[in-house]
Amino acid sequence: MIKTGSIFREWLPGWAIKAGLIFCILPAMLLLGLYNSNSTYTASYLGIEPEDMQFTMSLTYGTLIATMLIEQRFARFFAARNYLIGINLLTIVVLFASAFVKNMTMFVVLRMIDGFIMALPGGVMIQLLFTRFPSKFGRVIVYSFFYCVLLCSPAIINFLVGFTLDQWDWRYMIYGAIGVQIIGLAIIILLFNNKRLERKLPLYQVDFAGYIILVALLVAGTYVLVYGEKRYWLNAWDIRLGITIFIIFSGLFITRQKTSKRPLFNLDILKSANLRSGLLLFIILYIGRATLNVCHATMVQVWHWEQLYLAKIQWINAAGSATGVIIAATLLIRKFPVKYIFAASFGIMAIYLYWFRFLFKLEVGIGEIALPYYLQGLSVGLIFTPLIMFILAQAPSHLAIFGSRAGASTRFWATSLGFCLIHNAQVFLQRSHYISLSRNITATNPLAEERLSTLTATFISKGYSSGAAGQLAYKQLDASIRTQSFLLGNMEIFTWLAIVFIIFMILILLNKHLQQTYNLFRNRVFGY
Incomplete structure (x- = not known):
């Protein structure tokens, strides 16, 4: 049990402690999306492909997840004040180094260090926030705030990034993040004593050893998927090689956790059928959430919306x-039945799709x-906190921490x-539609011939020779076919996912078991 009465300075009012804790937890949550918020710009700055940006983002997230399994030990080893000060100083150093790195290898290393650092303060800060909201609804309030910020962070970061890139250079974005960390450092020094x-x-x-094995299998698995x-x-x-490493290291990790006296992850938590159902809902939800990237890609590639405009739309x-x-x-x-919240969220997601x-x-216009x-965000926001609490409901009290993990x-x-x-569905469907549409571009197709003749005449009127105009007309027609293939593929993806969410x-x-399980958790945590 955390004893919080003595770790804060006694002369500080309660509202100031709450505000300080909230401010200090925000940077770690927002930094997760800092580089991925404008992946196209960051990729061009480093001379890498968009897939590389997704890989580095996944590495950051994977390292963060692995570190969550051991962060409690670090928090117990250091005094809270020194622990949080050390984290802030490390974050400042890594951010400063990131501002001057143009090498992909070093960038990957720094992103993994980022993931390690960002995982460290979360558990402590959330537990401290729980103690500042002692009512029976305190967990709902804290979880709701935490996940609200997490879900809104892409829009916040994109807006700040768009404004920064419009006014200054990419590095100023990093300098701004360092400034926020320095303010957070001052607040930590002000809030905490040395107890x-x-x-x-x-x-x-x-x-x-188990931590290194876990990081290795996460890296290998992510590489294969990306x-x-x-x-x-x-x-x-x-x-x-990636598949082989993933299989071998997964076996080693499972064996180690089953035989260890202090496992990083207690596999007994997965024996609950309801917990596995909750995790399955998370997987389906995140597949639906990934369609937002398709929307953003369409806004940029087809509708040609500018980055700053896109940031405002988010x-x-x-x-x-x-x-x-x-x-x-x-x-x-x-006390609204939780299964109806889940159903409403999936129904709204189906409507959006x-x-x-x-x-x-x-x-397409913004209207x-x-x-x-808006409905896509509403669907995700509606289910996040209830689903987290539902998953926690499956764990016995001595395994509760493994439920969150x-x-x-x-x-x-x-x-x-x-x-x-x-991504794979887009590539497959776009290729299929491209092949199908290209078959219609023949000399016997009057519509294709008319389109080519019109384009050729347009280029000739601009001063091109007949040969060059013909080549440019074919290129433009090919680009048009690729765009149509992209749109048709997206339509199929969204249609099938809508059906999946309805099912x-x-x-x-x-x-019949979802509400019964949640009632058990509600009685345990809220006492009613």
């Missing part, structure tokens, strides 16, 4: 997420996409899996 949270535990008991399609899967030696989605989190918190406090299916066309774009690990794999499935919504409504 400890709990009894000191030695670090030699930490299973560092680069598999581009490298033609098993035809590439590095993909075969506030619509963020508003939906915030609304969903607030509604979910209100419903939980009012099917609605957006009809928006994949060459010209047409605003409501379905299972949820976080599932979100990591679901993020990578969602990217892999959507899961029905299954949720027919399930």
